[in-house]
Amino acid sequence: GENVEQHPSTLSVQEGDSAVIKCTYSDSASNYFPWYKQELGKRPQLIIDIRSNVGEKKDQRIAVTLNKTAKHFSLHITETQPEDSAVYFCAGARGGGNKLTFGTGTQLKVEL
Amino acid sequence: GAVVSQHPSRVICKSGTSVKIECRSLDFQATTMFWYRQFPKQSLMLMATSNEGSKATYEQGVEKDKFLINHASLTLSTLTVTSAHPEDSSFYICSAIGAGANVLTFGAGSRLTVL
Numbered sequence: 001g002e003n004v005e006q007h008p009s010t011l012s013v014q015e016g017d018s019a020v021i022k023c024t025y026s027d028s029a030s031n032y033f034p035w036y037k038q039e040l041g042k043r044p045q046l047i048i049d050i051r052s053n054v055g056e057k058k059d060q061r062i063a064v065t066l067n068k069t070a071k072h073f074s075l076h077i078t079e080t081q082p083e084d085s086a087v088y089f090c091a092g093a094r095g096g097g098n099k100l101t102f103g104t105g106t107q108l109k110v111e112l
Numbered sequence: 113g114a115v116v117s118q119h120p121s122r123v124i125c126k127s128g129t130s131v132k133i134e135c136r137s138l139d140f141q142a143t144t145m146f147w148y149r150q151f152p153k154q155s156l157m158l159m160a161t162s163n164e165g166s167k168a169t170y171e172q173g174v175e176k177d178k179f180l181i182n183h184a185s186l187t188l189s190t191l192t193v194t195s196a197h198p199e200d201s202s203f204y205i206c207s208a209i210g211a212g213a214n215v216l217t218f219g220a221g222s223r224l225t226v227l
Contacts, residue, residue: 034216043205043218044156089155098144098209098216102155 002027004092006103014111019080021106023090024072030092033073038087080110114140116208118219125196126227133191133204133222140212141186150203162189196226
């Protein structure tokens, strides 16, 4: 089955700096890669996703890049704000993208 | 947008008892629902996939007789933790997809504490 690895496990940045979280996947048939933000005790919230026919996608301060050959994808958050502090999970899935395999999570802390 | 409601949000039970958690799609028909378990500071681990009207498909290592999943209607799936033990204490989250929800929508989770 799919295995998704995520790094780093914790990331601390100063407000206004950029944050980058990286994930690798093992299943070459995976073609859907969402990113979720989860605050403590809350539901995961989809923040951006990318499909394998696209190399990069951007939504305001958030961008995701995908390298299919290397089987890795990254989340980029620019101009970080304290409210960006949360745990971020990457995930991968085949086909319709419903059965997700999650990465191990990154605790992002944006310091004032 | 699509909304998934999960109930209860928190439950405390005694060891040996059973607990039922409900997952409802409020404004769409959920043909497929997923159940996850999340231990503190860990990732979401898929437990099972539930399709309306059929038996759930469990992931390897998940005991189907302990974690009973029912998806009898297009808007409701239930997870029953039978004979709960302290090691079953966890955050259980459901997600759903179907007509009217083109991306996976998560419930708010249920915090189970077994004493």
